[in-house]
Amino acid sequence: MRIFTILLFILLLNSCKSEKKIEESIDNSVPERTELSYDSKIFLGNRLFSEKTCVTCHDIDTYFKAPSVIEIMKVYKENNADIVAFLKGNSKPILDVTASEIAIMQDNIDGFLKNITDEELNAIATYMMHVDELVKNR
Numbered sequence: 001m002r003i004f005t006i007l008l009f010i011l012l013l014n015s016c017k018s019e020k021k022i023e024e025s026i027d028n029s030v031p032e033r034t035e036l037s038y039d040s041k042i043f044l045g046n047r048l049f050s051e052k053t054c055v056t057c058h059d060i061d062t063y064f065k066a067p068s069v070i071e072i073m074k075v076y077k078e079n080n081a082d083i084v085a086f087l088k089g090n091s092k093p094i095l096d097v098t099a100s101e102i103a104i105m106q107d108n109i110d111g112f113l114k115n116i117t118d119e120e121l122n123a124i125a126t127y128m129m130h131v132d133e134l135v136k137n138r
């Protein structure tokens, strides 16, 4: 009887192990996402810039309700600044603008920008920083 119990115990142990193995193999089969290519970022960034309503205030090359994307890109390049950091609220605005303009953009940072993922913000920033090349190619 005791041998039987021990055998049963070993059997149980083994079945647990094999279940674990299956779980591990499922985990490993999930492919890791690599970073988006430059072209995909530009494509996605361009789309998000319209979809997320940025375009309702920021025109590409002329001041509309806010500084143009070209203007922002120039200042960010000159200062070697990070658009993603600004959009996440981690760095202060660097354009020469009025306090009320800053307040308008700050509302976006405190509001709907919180619902945009890091990957999407990164794509938007990549698009904004290369918008001059895209305009040239039009």
Ligand code: HEC
Pocket (backbone or CB within 6 Å): 049, 052, 053, 054, 055, 056, 057, 058, 065, 066, 067, 072, 083, 086, 087, 092, 093, 094, 095, 096, 097, 101, 102, 103, 104, 105, 106, 108, 113, 124
């Ligand atoms: C309701 C109008 C409005 C919308 C919508 C808007 N912006 Fe702005 N944005 C502004 C204004 C006004 C400024 C100028 C104030 C400032 O520079 O902080 C500005 C400034 C900026 C700046 C420069 C900040 C600096 O360093 O001075 C960036 C970058 C920017 N916006 C990105 C975006 C992106 C990306 C979106 C969409 C996700 C967006 N904005 C949507 C009005 C808007």
